[in-house]
Amino acid sequence: MYVGPIRQILRVAQDDKTGFVKPLWIFLSTTILSLCLAAQASAYTLPLEKIKLPPGFKISVFAQKIRDARSLALSPNGTVFVGTREEGSVYALPDANKDGKPDKVITIARGLNMPNGVAFRDGALYVAEIHRVLKFENIESDLQRHAAPVVVNDSFPNETAHGWKYIAFGPDGLLYVPVGVPCNICISKDSRFGTMMRMQKDGSKLEIFSTGLRNSVGFDWHPETKELWFTDNGRDWLGDNLPPDELNRAPKMGMNFGFPYRYGNNIPDPEFGKRAPNVEFTPPTQCLGPHVASLGMHFYTGKMFPPQYRNQIFIAEHGSWNRSNKIGYRIMLVTLKGNQATNYSVFAEGWLQGQNPWGRPVALLQMPDGSLLVSDDHAGAIYRITYEGEK
Numbered sequence: 001m002y003v004g005p006i007r008q009i010l011r012v013a014q015d016d017k018t019g020f021v022k023p024l025w026i027f028l029s030t031t032i033l034s035l036c037l038a039a040q041a042s043a044y045t046l047p048l049e050k051i052k053l054p055p056g057f058k059i060s061v062f063a064q065k066i067r068d069a070r071s072l073a074l075s076p077n078g079t080v081f082v083g084t085r086e087e088g089s090v091y092a093l094p095d096a097n098k099d100g101k102p103d104k105v106i107t108i109a110r111g112l113n114m115p116n117g118v119a120f121r122d123g124a125l126y127v128a129e130i131h132r133v134l135k136f137e138n139i140e141s142d143l144q145r146h147a148a149p150v151v152v153n154d155s156f157p158n159e160t161a162h163g164w165k166y167i168a169f170g171p172d173g174l175l176y177v178p179v180g181v182p183c184n185i186c187i188s189k190d191s192r193f194g195t196m197m198r199m200q201k202d203g204s205k206l207e208i209f210s211t212g213l214r215n216s217v218g219f220d221w222h223p224e225t226k227e228l229w230f231t232d233n234g235r236d237w238l239g240d241n242l243p244p245d246e247l248n249r250a251p252k253m254g255m256n257f258g259f260p261y262r263y264g265n266n267i268p269d270p271e272f273g274k275r276a277p278n279v280e281f282t283p284p285t286q287c288l289g290p291h292v293a294s295l296g297m298h299f300y301t302g303k304m305f306p307p308q309y310r311n312q313i314f315i316a317e318h319g320s321w322n323r324s325n326k327i328g329y330r331i332m333l334v335t336l337k338g339n340q341a342t343n344y345s346v347f348a349e350g351w352l353q354g355q356n357p358w359g360r361p362v363a364l365l366q367m368p369d370g371s372l373l374v375s376d377d378h379a380g381a382i383y384r385i386t387y388e389g390e391k
Contacts, residue, residue, distance in 0.1 A: 046379055047358060051350040056306075056389020059348065062373055063093055063102050063382040069375040071166055071296075072365035072382070073118040073125070077140055080365065081108070081125055082375065082382070083118040085164050090115050090127055092143045093382075100369060106143045108136065114160065117167035119175065121201055128165035128177060131158045133203065153203030157182070157192060162215040166296075166363075171226045174198040178230070180215035185235045185260045185271060194259055196230065196250070210250045212257035212281060218297035218363070223311055225339070227251040229285070231294040231315060234263055240323050243267070245294040246284035247315070247334060247341065255282050286341035292328035293318035296363035296375075304370025305387045312336060314347060316361035316374060329357045331364075331374065348385065351376070 051059050063069075063080075068087035074080055078095040080102065090109045093102035109115065109127070117128030125136040132154035139146055152175075157163065162180025170176055181194045188194070194213045199206040209228075219230035228250045234243035243263035250257075260269055261276035265283050268276070288294050296316040300309050312335050319328035329352035335343040351359035360378035367373060372385040 046381060048383075050353060050358075051348055053348050053385070057348075057385060057387050059383050059385050061381060062384040063105065065380055066091060066105060066382060067380045068377045069380060069382055070116050070362045070377050071118050072363045072373060072375055073120045074365055074367070075120045075125075075140060078368070079140060079143070080373070080382075081118045081120060083116050083127065085114050085116045085377065088112045088115065090118065090125075092139075094140075094143060100367070100371075108139070108143065108146070109149070114164040116164035117177070119167045119169055121169050121175075126152065126167060126175065126201075128167045130160055130163040130165070131156050133167065133175070133177065151203075152201075153199060153206060155206065157190065166217050166219065168219060169201070170198070170228065171221055173201065175201055176209065176219065176228070178213065178216040178219070180213075180217075181259070184237065185214070185269070187260060187272070187275070196228075209253050210255045210257065212255075212259045212261075214259045216248075217295045218315065220297055220299050220313075223299050223301045225251070227339075229297065229299075229313065231288070231297050232257065232259070232284075233293060234290065235260070235269070236291070236322050238270070240325070241290045243269075244284075244290050245288035245292055247286040247288055247294070247297070247313070248282070249285045249339060250282075251339075256280065257282050257284075285339070286334055286344055288315070288332070288344065289317065289327055291320040291323045293320060294328075294332075296361070298364040298366060298372075300366060300372070302366055302370025302372075305372075306389075306391050308335075309333075314364055314372065316364055318360050318362060319352060319357055326352055326355050326357065328352070329360055331361055348374075351378075 068084040069082050071083040080093040082091040092106040092108050113129040115127045119126040125139040127134045133152040134149035135152045136149045159182035161182045167177050176198045178196045179192050195208045196210045198209050213232050215233040216230050232246040234245050258281040260272040262281050264287050294315050295318045298314050315332045317328035317330050320326050330349040331347045333347040334341050359376045362375045362377050365373040374383045
């Protein structure tokens with residue numbers, strides 16, 4: 001039951017630089033704290049009344065007691081798949097009676113290496129660990145007694161820092177896999193770090209699509225232009241208000257988005273800015289809040305929400321960890337006119353009360369009825385946002 005947390009604590013217990021194990025009492029006490037928090041979360045009533053939404057919108061619990069719920073994927077049959085990071089598990093939430101609610105929670109896999117990313121294609125569930133992508137073929141034929149996964153590609157770096165992956169299939173049929181840098185800020189000789197990569201669904205023809213990224217996580221394609229848009233998390237330790245996180249647009253292969261030399265609207269990094277090569281850097285389409293940890297992003301295409309939300313961008317901000325006053329812990333809306341962002345505003349907030357967060361949004365998933373699912377790894381829950389007002 002606690003394999004995931006214990007495996008992660010053992011990883012934390014080993015010093016990243018020296019490889020030596022820290023004193024036993026440190027990771028034992030951390031393990032006990034982790035288990036106590038997990039038990040507390042399982043009995044916790046989520047205070048959804050604290051969430052503020054625009055008029056006509058409502059939020060409810062779609063699923064609860066899903067420890068470390070992160071990335072989400074949906075099958076044509078209505079099964080929601082859930083990846084995790086620290087927990088090391090992958091879950092399935094089937095909906096056999098098609099009532100829009102999960103019938104139960106089924107554990108697909110345990111003990112994986114930060115299986116954050118999940119994607120569904122042609123009856124198969126793809127799961128991204130730190131160093132590889134797995135495929136569970138014909139997963140829905142028997143969710144509880146499925147066949148062992150096959151390795152699609154195991155040529156990704158092993159570094160865990162910013163190594164957990166978000167994956168998704170693009171309109172071109174290719175599987176896109178970002179690879180974050182293994183540091184706060186650095187220049188690596190390994191060209192895979194700080195990139196968005198893509199490959200065929202069988203793992204072949206792995207290539208770099210874009211570069212100059214620090215830790216690109218959430219991404220989606222514009223429903224009309226089919227161009228790739230993605231969030232990128234900025235570096236730490238430049239103070240509370242620098243640098244901004246970014247929303248970027250990549251209409252073609254080969255674009256460089258500036259890291260580690262530039263951030264925001266072409267601002268030189270104080271440490272690496274003078275080392276910048278003579279190449280063209282693409283600035284963000286929208287600067288996001290500093291240190292908000294912008295994760296999942298999604299172009300809304302449903303018909304449940306009012307028309308002004310169609311083809312606009314929702315971004316889940318996981319929330320800051322190294323800021324003197326916390327920000328984020330919310331869902332933002334970026335409105336577009338053509339390819340230009342015209343507004344960046346709060347859509348849903350309330351997971352942060354004062355300086356105390358009770359939840360942290362991670363990923364977004366649009367359901368067939370137009371409702372929006374939001375995962376929360378802190379509260380171990382998935383929410384469903386609906387609209388019941390006048391259109």
